Structure formats: C-alpha cells, structure tokens
Amino acid sequence: MPKFSLDATDIRILAAVQKHGQLSKTRLADLVNLSPTPCLARLSRLKAAGYIRGYHADIALDRIADFTQVIVTVSLTHHRKSDFDRFEDCIRKLDEVTECIATGGGTDYVLKVFTPSLAAFQALMETLLTAELGIDRYMTYIVTREIKSAHPNLMELAAKTVRRGTAD
Numbered sequence: 001m002p003k004f005s006l007d008a009t010d011i012r013i014l015a016a017v018q019k020h021g022q023l024s025k026t027r028l029a030d031l032v033n034l035s036p037t038p039c040l041a042r043l044s045r046l047k048a049a050g051y052i053r054g055y056h057a058d059i060a061l062d063r064i065a066d067f068t069q070v071i072v073t074v075s076l077t078h079h080r081k082s083d084f085d086r087f088e089d090c091i092r093k094l095d096e097v098t099e100c101i102a103t104g105g106g107t108d109y110v111l112k113v114f115t116p117s118l119a120a121f122q123a124l125m126e127t128l129l130t131a132e133l134g135i136d137r138y139m140t141y142i143v144t145r146e147i148k149s150a151h152p153n154l155m156e157l158a159a160k161t162v163r164r165g166t167a168d
Contacts (some may be wrong), residue, residue, distance in 0.1 A: 007160070009034060013042055014051060022055045061114075068118050069143035072106040072125075074147075078138040084108075087133045096124055107139075118142075127158040 006014075012032040016023065023031070029039040046052055061067065076083050084102070091100045091111065099112035115121040121140075129135055 009041060010046060010051075011155060013039065013046060015042070017052060017055075018154055023056070059150040066116065068115050068121055069146075070113045070115070070121050072110040072111040072113055072145060073139045073141075074111065075106070075136045075138070076108050077134045079108075083134045087135075090131060090133055091130070094124070096121075134166045138150055 009032060013028065013034075014027055016031040020027075020031070025040045028043065028142045029036040032039060032043070043052075073144050076087060082084075087109070088100070088102075089099075091097050091109075096113050096115050098114055099110075101110050102108065103110055113121060113124065115124060125140075126139070
C-alpha cells in the first residue's frame with residue numbers, strides 16, 4: 001500500500017468518515033471545508049492507501065435479539081509463535097468472537113464474545129478447551145450493561161502525534 005503523510009485536511013476527512021460513515025461528496029466536502037472534487041480525490045487516495053478499511057452501521061443489537069455478551073481473558077500454557085498462531089487462527093474463524101486483542105502482562109488475550117445464551121457461551125468455551133489450543137486458563141466477565149462504546153477521537157490523537165513530531 002502506498003504510504004504518504006497525512007495533513008490536517010486528510011485527518012478531517014478521516015474523522016468525518018469515522019463519525020458519519022459513508023457520505024455524499026457534497027456533505028463530506030461541507031464537513032471538512034473543502035470543495036467537492038478535491039475532497040473526493042483525497043478520499044479516494046485515502047481509501048487506496050488503506051486508511052479506510054470499510055463502512056459499518058451501528059446496529060441496536062438489543063432491539064433485535066436476546067444475547068449474552070462476555071469479556072474473556074485467556075492465557076496460553078506456552079508462548080511460542082506457533083502457539084499464538086494456532087490460537088489466533090482458531091479465533092478468527094469464530095463468529096461469536098467479535099474482538100480479540102493480544103496483550104502483554106498477566107494475560108495473553110482479551111476477547112469480546114456474543115452468544116445467544118450463557119449456555120451457548122459455555123458450549124463455545126468447552127469447544128475451545130477441547131480444541132488443543134494450549135489454553136492454560138481463562139476468566140469470564142459477564143457484561144451486564146454497556147456504558148460507553150466509541151471510536152477514539154481521531155482529531156485529538158492525530159494532533160498529539162503531530163505535536164510530538166512523530167507523524168509520517
């Protein structure tokens with residue numbers, strides 16, 4: 001992917017797309033204070049460079065179905081690359097796991113899991129434990145309610161990066 005420096009206008013475009021999703025070129029141009037044609041050209045360049053991975057809707061899942069949301073921390077028995085690869089390959093294939101991050105410290109992974117019920121979650125965990133993935137231990141945290149779910153403030157992060165002189 002081509003790599004290039006982002007300027008303040010690029011950051012404004014990315015922030016607008018992050019907040020509002022797909023927009024008409026006129027609306028996006030209005031939001032970032034740029035005329036439509038150059039704005040669309042910049043957006044196309046940002047897409048081609050891989051800065052925009054896709055567009056998503058924020059669905060009110062609780063209005064559609066009953067579900068159980070669980071946060072799971074996982075520690076593996078061994079810490080070889082092959083152990084991490086085997087675990088990660090398995091997790092990528094599971095629709096129930098919506099997020100998985102590798103962490104340093106006392107645990108290796110943190111997962112966000114959605115299942116239709118607690119019993120379905122337990123069945124999923126039993127499947128993972130019998131899959132010979134090298135899981136040493138796991139801790140589950142049942143989500144009782146969501147307080148906040150948001151994307152990072154792109155404008156603020158980018159501004160701090162530029163101030164430190166570490167922008168590409």
